[in-house]
Amino acid sequence: MVAEPARAAGPASSAPLLALDDVTVEFAGRRRLGRPPPAPVRAVDRVSLRVDRGEILGLVGESGCGKSTLGRVIAGIIEPTAGRVAIDGRDIASYRGAERRTLRRMLQMVFQNPYGALDPRMRVDAIVREPLDANGIGSPGERRERVAKALGLVGLGAQHAMALPGKLSGGQQQRVGIARALVTSPALLVCDEVTSALDVSIKMQISELLLALHRELDLVYVFISHDLGVVRRLATRIAVMYLGQIVELADTASFYAGPAHPYARALLTAVPIPDPAAERGRARLLITGEVPSPSNPPSGCRFRTRCPFAQQRCTDEPPQLRQIAGARTVACHFPLIGADSG
Amino acid sequence: MSGVSLDIAAQGGEATSSRRFGPLNAFFVAWLLLMLAAALFGPVLFGDQAMQQSLGTRLKPPGAAHWMGTDQVGRDIFARVIVGARPTLVIALFGVLAGMLLGTVTGTLAGYFGGAVDRVCMALVDVKLAFPTILFAIGVIAVFGTSTTILVIVVGLTGWVTYARVQRSVVLKVNAQTYIEASRAVGSSHLRVVCRHIIPNSLSPLLVVASIDLVRVILLEASLSFLGLGIQPPTPSWGGMINSGRSYLETAWWICVCPGLVIMMTALSISRLGDWLRDVLDPDLS
Numbered sequence: 001m002v003a004e005p006a007r008a009a010g011p012a013s014s015a016p017l018l019a020l021d022d023v024t025v026e027f028a029g030r031r032r033l034g035r036p037p038p039a040p041v042r043a044v045d046r047v048s049l050r051v052d053r054g055e056i057l058g059l060v061g062e063s064g065c066g067k068s069t070l071g072r073v074i075a076g077i078i079e080p081t082a083g084r085v086a087i088d089g090r091d092i093a094s095y096r097g098a099e100r101r102t103l104r105r106m107l108q109m110v111f112q113n114p115y116g117a118l119d120p121r122m123r124v125d126a127i128v129r130e131p132l133d134a135n136g137i138g139s140p141g142e143r144r145e146r147v148a149k150a151l152g153l154v155g156l157g158a159q160h161a162m163a164l165p166g167k168l169s170g171g172q173q174q175r176v177g178i179a180r181a182l183v184t185s186p187a188l189l190v191c192d193e194v195t196s197a198l199d200v201s202i203k204m205q206i207s208e209l210l211l212a213l214h215r216e217l218d219l220v221y222v223f224i225s226h227d228l229g230v231v232r233r234l235a236t237r238i239a240v241m242y243l244g245q246i247v248e249l250a251d252t253a254s255f256y257a258g259p260a261h262p263y264a265r266a267l268l269t270a271v272p273i274p275d276p277a278a279e280r281g282r283a284r285l286l287i288t289g290e291v292p293s294p295s296n297p298p299s300g301c302r303f304r305t306r307c308p309f310a311q312q313r314c315t316d317e318p319p320q321l322r323q324i325a326g327a328r329t330v331a332c333h334f335p336l337i338g339a340d341s342g
Numbered sequence: 343m344s345g346v347s348l349d350i351a352a353q354g355g356e357a358t359s360s361r362r363f364g365p366l367n368a369f370f371v372a373w374l375l376l377m378l379a380a381a382l383f384g385p386v387l388f389g390d391q392a393m394q395q396s397l398g399t400r401l402k403p404p405g406a407a408h409w410m411g412t413d414q415v416g417r418d419i420f421a422r423v424i425v426g427a428r429p430t431l432v433i434a435l436f437g438v439l440a441g442m443l444l445g446t447v448t449g450t451l452a453g454y455f456g457g458a459v460d461r462v463c464m465a466l467v468d469v470k471l472a473f474p475t476i477l478f479a480i481g482v483i484a485v486f487g488t489s490t491t492i493l494v495i496v497v498g499l500t501g502w503v504t505y506a507r508v509q510r511s512v513v514l515k516v517n518a519q520t521y522i523e524a525s526r527a528v529g530s531s532h533l534r535v536v537c538r539h540i541i542p543n544s545l546s547p548l549l550v551v552a553s554i555d556l557v558r559v560i561l562l563e564a565s566l567s568f569l570g571l572g573i574q575p576p577t578p579s580w581g582g583m584i585n586s587g588r589s590y591l592e593t594a595w596w597i598c599v600c601p602g603l604v605i606m607m608t609a610l611s612i613s614r615l616g617d618w619l620r621d622v623l624d625p626d627l628s
Contacts, residue, residue, distance in 0.1 A: 077523065077526065117524045118521055119538075121543055131529065
């Protein structure tokens, strides 16, 4: 650890590190003169989720499904419109003033575009030091020490500390982003598509780095990605989102063995297998059509407009998340496996 | 992606030419140093000469005795240009600074906070634009009298809207960058985000506006002098000299043209060096 972890006092034993209860995020549409106010866009719709210590939760789904918005709620950047976010069993809305700053130190975020997330006019050491400066953590000497340690953890040296971000490679820039997140010794890191802007070889390096940090520092990740390969390597559990809702939650092994939700299956079969024989042999689930607008989602099951298995019941009744086989929950009336009749 | 790489190539090409400190830039620096020296030492060295009237040598064209000729009352124009550097540059520099400060604060507030703050700030800009500059200057000077301080304030109050508009749009752009969100995510206050990230990243366009504004300010001072509201005669100022020579333009062009050329050279130097500075400060062009 960079220093002692900034854990908030609370019932740390039984409560999960992160708990979301019916979290909803709505964005107001833009008002236009002479038109009725538009319906708010519900980017995240009543999501409940638990993340325990030692876990890496992979949050997958296509663009616009609300996974990044959910990540920003968890990182404390966006306030949820409704619902509750709890850390160590305590609602984060109850943190005030100085306590709020302690909370900030526990939750950090790493962003998708490594260069865009770094101020081009700031030197690397100032970028990594910013969380300490902004929250008044430590003396100048301690801050320097922590910055050097955080840079060391991500494999950057003193020669990088004085560089401007523009002088670094994409992989090094992302390492700077990770170092900035680590410098406050957080308990949970939200990684928003951290590998998707990187070259394949660099992508591997960064995901291996994250895995090593997870083991060394006991760090919990919410790993947002559409890259199912990287998620498979990193995550211990997978949550699949579609149109603002979680449609399937399963541990990584059983998810990749065969997802239960038709949408999850479609996502997985869209990943090509680098073996022509296997690629030809496997059954694909192709979905067509566009994602419906989150301001006007379909009735019943939100996926029914694109689902090849949709039936009348899917139109009439929205499926609830329910547990099927083992540690697997799915929101589907007709799951592809382990269905004990719905 | 091809568009992106083309952009980078174009920037790279420009970078090599515009970032180099060539002989032309050296000349501009030399010119500005010369003007600075004139502003500092001019009144001591040429003060008497600039005021000395001599009806026998009035309206003499440029020559060996008078490098820039003489004006309608026989004063040496070269000496007057040197002596005029101080009041002209003091008002121009401090006026531009005042306008830049006011405009930057207003524009940053408008762009950063948006909403009602934005509407109030932009309403102020519209009010300013609807109000005739000269009328405003006459009003202020009528009430407070004329002095260098008042002139600086007047110049600042007439020029800030350009900075406010430019700054607002730049802040809107910078504010949408991920590094701003990243800074907020780690707990930075508004003040910290603005001072550490927004202002440093929006300085370049302001510098360009300032270098253009400097020319406007010199000319505004000239108009005010013409109306008797600027630097009071017989103290020479560049703008005032051009105005007093206007009626002799057909017979004695040098009265106007010589200070005009000095204004042009000074403005050009500042403008070119401003561009160079902007490129040097831009981390994306390295």
